[in-house]
Amino acid sequence: MKFSKAYEPDQYEPEIYALWEKSDAFKPRADKKAENYTIVMPPPNANGNLHIGHGLTIALEDILTRYHRLKGDNTWYIPGADHAGFETWVVYERKLDSEGKTRFDYSRDDLYSQVWNFVHEQRGNMELQLRALGASCDWSSLTFTLDQKVVDTVYNTFEKLWKQGLIYRGKKLVNYCTKHQTAFADIEVTHKDEKGKLWQIAYPLVTPKAGITELIVSTTRPETLMGDTAVAVNPKDERYKNIIGQKVKLPLTDRKIEIIADEHADPEYGTGVVKITPAHDQNDYEVGQRHNLEMITVIGFDGKMTLAAGANYEGLTTTEARQKVLADLEDQGLLRGEEPIVHSVGHCYKCDTVIEPLLKEQWFVNVKPLATEAINALKENRIKFHPENKKRVLIDYLKNLKDWNISRQIPWGIPIPAFVNIDDPTDWIFDTRVDQSEIEKNGKTYRRDEDTFDTWFSSGQWPYITTSDRKQHYPISVMETAADILFPWVGRMIMLGLYNTGDVPFKDVYLHGLVLDEKGIKMSKSKGNVINPIEIVAKYGSDALRLGLIASRSAGVNQAFSSSKVVASRNLCNKIWNISRLIQDMVDNSETEAVELEIKSNGEDWIIREINRTNKEIQKLLEHYRFAEAGDAIYDLIWNKYADWFLEGEKLWKNIPLLKSTLEQILIMLHPFAPFVTETIWQTLSWTDGMVITAKWPQELKFSPAKAKNFEELITIVTNVRSHFQSLPGANSYPIAFYDDKLIYDNQLLIQHYTKAPGVPQIKPEDAKGLHLAIAGHPNIYLEIPADIHAKYKANLENRIMSLGREIEVLETRLRNPSYVKKAPKELVDETKNQLETKQKLLDDMKAEFELA
């Protein structure tokens, strides 16, 4: 291969990925002495496409993976694919709908195999996209969330929970989406503030007492009135004390319901009387439990009124029923008013349908014992969080967690391995013969539960399922995922991981925020502001996307996507490409085959120092998950140090062994951040062996600190001269004369090269003329500019003298403060003194310059 003028990522990326994959570079080494480093990918939807959030996830995880691989760890990055139960089901149901079919046209087994086929036809895209993003994951251990080993583990866990009494079947209020015909866990419900109305309705007392003939209740849901089985007042409420236990006539029905006393009724709110509808409201359900109330279901799973609501209302939608109930109450003179109200209403996160709390028999996990263990582990700091504050947020969530409904009424998922006796609905047994809808056991016939598991129940067991073939990799090193699934996923992995293995599932958690659009708005299909990562890869390259995504981003914070960062990153790739091109060119044109690594100039000591520093810095930053800063560090090294100063100087020396060695070091350090371009370069360079992906993280080279410091001074001198040249007429046409300065004497050529001055002559002190440069430690440097130009230019220098004077004043004030001198660390005070001295000298020099002319 040869280096073209510009790096064109699309020409190399697929080939490079194939090279890695073919050579088993992604597989963990079987080195017993090395440390294990394990990351499990949050499994993307098997039949979906990756979005920009995946771009970020892969960027972060792959940087860690590649870094640890270079460091020599047994690095294992485990990919996954999610059957995405509900998501996929929604897509498939839409397809059925477009064919004029519904789920009720098929058996569950039919539907399951239909979706299975559908998913497998669609599958593969996502995996190709992961490759395009450069994920260096071990494809041979890809786990699909419906793989047998997943199902087996999930069944074992379910059975264990069941045997220990932590699973129970209960008829409780569940969050039900009447459109999708399934229940949800509390966490899956999206609450929104909405404008509604609060109606006042009169419930007449059967026997008026204590001067009270009727009770006014307030409700936002009059249509549930027919499901009322009590009205409640606060036991401490003096107004109603005497009528507790009396009955009221329930309007629109012929039922009489009791007035009960319960803390739930807030005396301050409305009239202080609340209607109790245990079958349709979570609070009322709890009141009902306390008072043993009857539960009447007036809304069905289809979202329509049931017969129990009365013949007049049966079959109406809730909205229609509300209108009719209000109208009927109005007719009977029982509607006593309405007022606008803003209240929070639960919605289906997928279709936005209002979630209906409905009574349904479901499987629940008693989470208390699991959550307690998890909270203990968190409090004992067995898992480190990035950002740290999310740990407390999770603890608070776990403390208040209610029992977890794990049943879903959708066919696409892991079937719940439970069967019910056809003759005894209370007789449930655990059995894994889920491929049969009826089984025989002990001479009795059992029918399969048609429901499937909540996907979080299975993915909550992900870390130990995926590492089951190499158990020494559990707990995994870090769980990197999106901050918005802290509760449903991270929390559940910790609970179930502890429950199943006794150990936490991961040592570290790194949570990333959302990638917002360029304006800082959440991306969504409906808003049309979605950025497709694969398009960015096609346009700017995979490395540019990766570097651009991690730039200026910190843990847990939502942040806008920045195309200018992507462009800047693309430019960096081009920069390192051209650096390599230049070095390859120098190598090709060098006559002698120098082998020994030898340092020949101050700039070489300096660049070695800078590389060493950056090496340490990157390691430290990555240990702390500071990706953006690590990216900045390598960017700065390559661009502002290696290219602008070191390479520029090497055009004079061409120290081939050092050029080769430093370039290799830089390529290795850049590799985690820009895997494709570094590998492409590695494969193109004439002298490199093997692949950079499996190279060894660079050892630090030795250098002379004094010489490195010298070069720093040269940089100051050069920059100073350039600055003058920039503002002088005639630009760089004036020689830089000096006397009695060894550093300049030894580097005349270099200074001339950097400044483009016509010459750097050594002169006698008495011949000094022109502009006297004011550089600390180098008092005898002159720009030989003609007297007339000099005279004019002097005015410009006054500004510098003024600002220097101000700086000196600040330092003097500080040192004049006795408590500063007494209390601040000695080094700091000494440094301040030093500085003051240097600046004072500089100021004197500059003033002397005025005398000269």
Added chain:
RNA sequence: GGGCGGUUAGCUCAGUUGGCUAGAGCGUUUCUUUGACGUAGAAGAGGUCAUAGGUUCGAAUCCUAUACCGCCCACCA
């Protein structure tokens, strides 16, 4: 109602346990076709770190209040 973030250059954001002249990318001004790169090089301009107090020798950083913006949680009839 409870909790968590944020407010730093024109824009998007960094800024580790308080410490020297507060950084980056983009944008912007001027100059430059030098043996790689114009997706470039060189030199600049640009910030009273939201506000008000406090702690400290020293505060963008710690504390208290205020304002505005964003997010999460919750059983608001």
